[in-house]
Amino acid sequence: MEYKNNTKFLIQVKAFYGKYSVLLPWLSLLWGIISSFLLIRDYSKSIRLSVFTLLFLFFIISMSTWYSFIKNSSSDNIQNLKKIQKSLHKRKDLFEFFGSTATQYFVQYIFMFCLPFVYFKKSWFWFVLLLVFSLLTLWDPFWTRLFRYSFFRLLLRFLAFYLTFSFSFVVLFPKSLDVFYNLLLVFGILIIFPWKRIFSHNNFKWTQFISTSIMAIIMIIHAFLPYEFKFPLLSIWIEDARFSFEKPKSIDFKSIDTNKIDKKYFLGKMNSNSKLCSITPIIAPIGVSYEIIHEWYVDNQFIDKILLPEVKGLNNKDKFNTYSCKRYFPNIKNAKEIRVKAFLKNGIYIGQDSFSIKSD
Structure with missing residues (x-):
């Protein structure tokens, strides 16, 4: 009697799932968006983020091994499998669901x-790329299909590691900023290297070789890009950047409240010998101590580089120290945009701010 009740219950559950399963991707997407706002983000979470990344790498490598096992376990050789392998093969759908879901969560x-x-860094190329991948992980139909492809799993491994490394490295090693991108390249190559092919006796696959080669080429090209186009260092950023026609000597200084300024007003200020100041408060982990550089641009043309005092991680007194001011600009009457980019003294990109000048 109990067996019949259980069977009836399972049938009802299956029917309910078949009826409403179309809603699951939307629920997953909704929860992903909501959870992104509920997450608490601070430097104390760097260890947790690192642990989650290690678990993610474990699961994604396990799933790659699992897919290889299933693919090689054809109907012809399944009888040659060991008892435990046969047992796993019978439950392949369950193991695939568990492994894929765990990997998706991490x-x-x-x-x-x-x-x-x-987003804070205004690295728009990387932001759009990572946003697309985030949406792919939230939309279950895409995730289920794409996760079976080794190249997609390789990309996930690569991007997840880069994200974690770029946030956690400076938190854990604040005195080692000069070697950040060197280590990012080294560990990135180790992450995408096909270790399984070295330690296993499986046949060589050209598809995996091509995938790994493509990723290696991308990483090498990335190493030679200008700093502002490289994968951003996430744990140091600019908060509440602004422009002002007065130095921020007090908290209540008047700043420009818009990213568009009237041309007459702007030229009037500059002709009255006012200085234009760019204030870029830096947020950094404890232990970071570095000088900042401001690069000024008019209509994307570089005009000046200014070295600022040293800032220290999480030191509120440094909040208004990261500013620079300029009085004279070339061809200012025809200018349409003024932009300031902030870098560490070693060249690592921190962020930028800009405003446009409206014509009459």
């Missing part, structure tokens, strides 16, 4: 935790 946490920091 990678979602990594992406949702780090994505706002990419």
